Amino acid sequence: MRNKTSYPFRISVATLIATLFFFTLLTAKPNTFLTPSFGEIESADLWPVWPKRASTSTVFEPASLTSIGRDVIAWVDFAPLATNADFLAADVSFFSAETEGIQHPSLEDDPLYITVGGSRATYDDALTWAWLREESVVVGFTEEWFKNNANVKFPNENFSSDDTWLDFSNWKGFLNGKGSDLDFEFADSGHAPPQLFWETDPWFEAFLREQYNPSDTWEDKIIAFLPTNQGVLQCIEVKSGDVYPYKRLWLYMPSVASRQAVYHEAWKTIDIDHSRSRLTVLDGPVSVRDIEMTVGTEKQWRRIAIGSTGIGTDQDSKAPSYWNKLNSNYPTTIPFTQPVSTTGRNFGFYALDVTDPTNPLPLWSVSNTFFTRTTSGISKSLSVRKPAGLSDSDYEKIRFSVTKPVIGYTTTATPGNRNWHFLAVTIEKDSDQYRWYNINPSNGSVMGTGLFLNNDALPNTIDDTIFLTKESWENVYPTRILPAFPKGGTQPELTDVYVALSNGAIYKWNAKTNILTHIVTLYTGANWNSALHASYLTEFDIAYVDDHVYFSAVIPLDYNGASGHDTTGFFVIDLSALNGNTEALISPPGGDTGDTFSVVRAGRTGSTPAIGYVVQLQALGTGSPAPDFQYRLGSPVFVKNYVYVAQYLQEQERVKVGKEWITQDIDLTRLYRLPISLSALQTATGANDKLSSGNLNTVDENKNPINQFTDEASEGKMIFVDSEGNLIVINSEGDIVTSVDTGLGQASESGPSEEDPFTKMRVVYWKRR
Amino acid sequence: MNLWLGFNRRKRPGMALGLILLLLLVGAVFVSVSLYFVTNYFGTSMAMNRQARLYNAAQNGIEWGMAQLWNNKDILSTTQVEYDAGEKLESLRVRDKDGNIIAEGTNPPSVDSRISVTVRLYDCNYAVPEGTAVSGVALPPLRPGDASGGGPTLPVIPPGTSVIIDPSRLLPLGGGMSSHSFVIRSLARDASGITLELETMVVMSK
Secondary structure (H helix, E strand, O other): OOOHHHHHHHHHHHHOOOOOOHHHHHHOOOOOOOOOOOOOOOOOOOOOOEEEEOOOOOOOOOOOOEEOOOOOEEEEEEEOOOOEEEEEEEEEEEOOOOOOOOOOOOOOOOOEEEEOOEEEEEHHHHOOHHHHHHOOOOOOOOOOEEOOOOOOEOOOOOOOOOOOOOHHHHHHHHOOOOOOOOOOOOOOOOOOOOEEEOOOOOHHHOHHHHHHOHHHHOEEEEEEEEEEEEEEEEEEEEEEEEEEEEEEEEEEEHHHHHHHHHHHHHHHOOOOOOOOOOOOOOOOOOEEEEEEEEEOOOEEEEEEEEOOOOOOOEEEEOHHHHHHHHHHHHHHHHHOOOOEEEEEEEEEEEEEEEOOOOOOOEEEEEEEEEEEEEEEEOEOOOOOOOOOOOHHOOOOOEEEEEOOEEEEEEEEOOOOEEEEEEEEEEEEEEEEEEEEEEEEOOOOEEEEEEEEOOOOOOEEEOOOOOOOOOOHHHHHHOEEEEEEEEOOOOOOOOOOOEEOOOOOEEEEEOOOOOOOOOEEEEOOOHHHHHHHOOOOOOOOOOEEEEOEEEEEEEEEEEEEOOOOOEEEEEEEEEEEHHOOEEEEEOOOOOOOOOOOEEEEEEOOOOOOOEEOOOOEEOOOOOOOOOOOOOOOEOOOOOOOOEEEEEEEEEEEHHHHHEEEEOOOOOEEEEEEEOOOOOOHHHHHHHHEEEEOEEEOOOOHHOOEEEEEEHHHHHHEEEEEEEOOOEEEEEOOOOOOOEEEEEEOOHHHOOOOOOOOOOOOOEEEEEEEE | HHOOOOHHHHHOOOHHHHHHHHHHHHHHHHHHHHHHHHHHHHHHHHHHHHHHHHHHHHHHHHHHHHHHHHHHOOOOOOOOOOOOOHHHHHHHHOOEOOOOOOOOOOOOOOOOOOOOEEEEEEEOOOOOOOOOOOOOOOOOOOOOHHHOOOOOOOOOOOOOOEEHHHHHHHHOOOOEEEEEEEEEEEEEEEOOOOOEEEHHHEEOOO
């Protein structure tokens, strides 16, 4: 029989114990709260920081910029592993108008490089336990950090030949995708689309002419660069001379990745239920451009690649059980408690010199690993790694950056002289505010940094008004940055760099003056009372027509019905028509059938000017829950006064089975072509706000601006504008499904040709010699 | 009386001569200085007149050079040329599409029989090969299709087309150069070998 009178007593005892426990925690010194029941800890600061696995596979990227005037395109598809839905593998694809079908790169035991002492070294020759201890241990390695009563030493992290969990050969197999135990070749590339680069930069060639002298080592070559979350930048030779080898040339693990990449192998041992765990080690986009650099005493044109760790790797404290799982020689029980509430991140930028595409060289890199342990009061940045001459404070404010690096120049007062820039938008680690960086691309020194201030001079912060946490918001709807040719300018310099923050704010950044001008902040919703910050799903585009500056982007839309509906839409607005307003509401037309458009107006009250239109896609299903975002859109692209947008239908996701790769079933089912201006669209459709399908090659295309691919045979995969100005849709087999003449190939319409005679003459100066 | 006589005795005849000579000396200096100024003024006027005539002749040469460019605007070569390190800059002379030097062998009509004028037309769209010495050579300004700024038009991005600067966007930029810079140098020389040279840059556009 139970003694009911004992309950109050038990509760009192439990309360007393709990009070004593919390009192102990509150009064403990920060570095001694971890004192175990036996043994000694030198310092709690030395508790290793450990990379957390990514717990979401919701990656909408990479949506690459739609290619124009090129006959080679590249893209990646992601799919989860059958053995772990949180691990994404990537399939890398190429299409060339000169070769048949879709091609995939061939992989061999290609050269794998690491950086040792600031110089390039090969993995096979230079990888050592000592190097790992130097590169990959956070915090710094200490031999006798913990010693228990049995006098067993626990280094805070150990990389020694006793570590049976790490086999150099197996790790290499994971890094290069050639491991016999792998059922994939590429890990996902996170926020990074493939970066293609040709023999020369067409913009510099057109505008700088003989001032532009790139190395001839890229002659007749097309090279693709793709960072993958294995922790390596992969270089693939697409074209060489008249041949398309589609062959990987090399892999490079930049220093920023080597701080975390080896933990893939550790996690494989720790989490025996899954073959692989996803660590976002090298998740950020890479950009390749030519810059002028002083090499020795000579100014040279060098081709460089700059990338980042993207979202970076979350940090936690190493769990006590991991010691035992990674090294069975340790005691079965770790007699101390893991610090709780540890948050942190590893983040970094890296730059390689790829002037010789077969001989990549490390240029510079910076990385910062930081953590905060609220229970111990520790909040610190760990060893900001950087080139000589930089201070820690230059980079230690950054939590992460997922924007694509913008590399380019601005002119100086001296004709022919240029200042070179690498522009990035980051998230501050302590404030969730957007911070811009203007960096010297040749050495990593910071030339300027600041916050994105709105019209009230208050810093912009990540929006979290819907359902995602702030950090996830930037992860899923990353901030976009693209350089536009200066309106009225004479050179492709970085004076009109547009930034679309993930909270809907649009800025124009002049890298020459570091003046950032807030243009407008966009919201979505049925009305201002229910307005939410707009976020951008893909890259935006900019076009000029006379004095107008048109901006187009793809955003998620939520509209009120019998139940809430989530779908997608794209809009075109005229940034020059805001009439002083700094806010605009993108209000979807509503209704489930989609393919309707409504007018976008600037400002909240009074006579709000019409600045453009928004097209809403069909919302699949009705009632609640309706499938969310089943229709997706590619990046909009402006060509000759029209905006082209591809619509994709994601019917299902498939996984890879064994070695057989089955990509996600995402089909291009529609192609939209709408006039760039609202008035032209209204003229074309009359009073009707409904868009209808037709053939975009017919005369009345404006009235039927949708090319619909109704059957599986005609469903597309990718779009691009080829060198003849035709918008090409290819299917998953690499066959051309549709070709739409954009008129871009008719150069004579866009300006005088070489053969046209001169018609005007003016005097520039008159002087006596 | 004697005193007066004594005084009168000290007044010697011919004393006026000295005064006259003094006056003559002063007058001579004055005349000399005047003559110096007059001669100098005359020389200056002559030089100015010569310079004016040289300037007018050189200016006439410039106008003539502009006319040559305008009259040949339909056949001017716009292909970039290469400086061949020749001191006379022959490689940079403006040519027609067949490679013939524009206005070669002709000179501007004479406006002064005592002055000869030589006009040279140079192309500003040229390249200097790496390693070529250029010090001491009066190269015309380098304006390759006006990319260095200041020109009226450049490669044109089609209106309503993406202006995003990206290597994957190879736009048909208006078919190439739509303006071209030329330099006209006109050297006037008179019979005594004194010269004056004028230089003008003109931009021709389509």
